[in-house]
Amino acid sequence: MTMLDVQIEEHFIDFIQVNDQTGKGLTEALLAKLETLGLDINDCRGQGYDNGANMKGLRQGVQAHVLHLNPRAYFMPCGCQSLNLVLGDMAKSCPKAMTFFGIAQRVYATFAGSPNRWEILRNRVPYLTLKPLSETRWECRVESVKAICYQTSDIVDALLEVGAESKDPKTKSEANSLANETQDFELILSTVIWYDVLFAVNTVSKTLQSSDMQLDVALAQLDGLIDFIEKYRDNGFVSAKVAATDIALGMDIEPVLKSARRIKRKQDIYQNEYIPDAEQVYVTDYFLVIVDQALTALRTRFTEMQKFGQTFGFVFDVKKLRDMEEGELRRRCAGLSDALNTTEYQDVNTQDLFQELRILREMIPKEADTALKTLRFLKRIEGTFPNCEVALRLVLTVPVTVASGERSFSKLKLIKTYLRSTMSQDRLCRLALLSIEKDVTCRLRYDDLIAEFVAKKARKVKF
Incomplete structure (x- = not known):
């Protein structure tokens, strides 16, 4: 885990503790955290939240505010939720x-x-x-x-x-x-x-x-x-x-x-009624x-996921890509280019993407049956199919679920109980980070950490 990963997780823990839980307030807090980390919202290509109204709302939710700033940041609701x-x-x-x-x-x-x-x-x-x-x-x-x-x-x-x-x-x-x-x-x-x-x-x-x-x-x-x-x-x-x-x-x-027992009425006129x-x-x-x-x-x-699959599906479905006619492939490439490109930013070139896919579908090995395997194949021949590589990277960027974020909420409830109500935000972030990244924490050598702590905090001076 890199130092950037640690910083992102710390700021994420701070973000979910925001007092203003409206869509606008959460969006402003998110933009502030991204600015602190030196990240640009225009580089975002996927956003995923739970199904709460303040997050997925079509007009006032976080996803709506983010899409207003960056129309290419595709929203995907949490699949598990x-x-x-x-x-x-x-x-x-x-x-x-x-x-x-x-x-x-x-x-x-x-x-x-x-x-x-x-x-x-x-x-x-x-x-x-x-x-x-x-x-x-x-x-x-x-x-x-x-x-x-x-x-x-x-x-x-x-x-x-x-x-x-x-x-x-x-x-x-x-x-x-x-x-x-x-x-x-x-x-x-x-x-x-x-x-x-x-x-x-x-x-x-x-x-x-x-x-x-x-x-x-x-x-x-x-x-x-x-x-x-x-x-x-x-x-x-x-x-x-x-x-x-x-x-x-x-x-x-x-x-x-x-x-089931039938309700009896004073004037029962349904004596000969058919009983199923x-x-x-x-x-x-x-x-x-x-x-x-x-x-x-x-x-x-799952409408959003299906719509996204209709736009990007021909890229990661290798079988359909191989059997697709050139006219249909050209039309799909144009639709994908319209979804990714704006007047200010351009991710792929329509004509270049079409030409690359015509060649790539004949070169993809049979074992590359998923988008991730196809992207790994392109990495081995890096630079040959730049537009295809960008399209696959964007497909893999869009989140399917926010299960990790939900687990972070659960960890915070376990760490900050009513008996620890005076815990500072800094200490809460550190404890939550240790709990979330328990796999890394378990591999730490506590003897070295204790010795380093004792050396820094030692009160006695040896002469």
């Missing part, structure tokens, strides 16, 4: 989905409310621990559903034991009620369905959190996730019902979906609703 918001949209898509996660939270709260009850849970459920739901933790929902999905019978036994041993009427009633609700086949089926979808989304989210994640790989992962959910929409209910039936039979529960099948109602009003909401949210929340 966007996936978390997709799950949030799914969880609020219908009343049954909200009820399901409400039950999951109630189960956790029942055991977490007392050390004795938590001990009962640990004795009955020794493997996967229940997790609370959170709007900010990306894995909270999948971890919570996973514990219930694989240990439904053990959790029911733990709830029944709490209900039998508790002296508090409220706790006893809550535990017995949750035990009855958890033994319902509809809840078991919902648990299996939610775990299938959440596991797929969480797998992609973990992949996007990689420090060397590239945009082309991220787009391929998202396309694969959309394809999986589309296929799951067609045949996922059948497979989920088979798995839920096995769980229900193991708990001596009849694997049958029950019809309970399974059909479940599929149309619950299963298809959450799956369709997932597909809609995935397509809308």
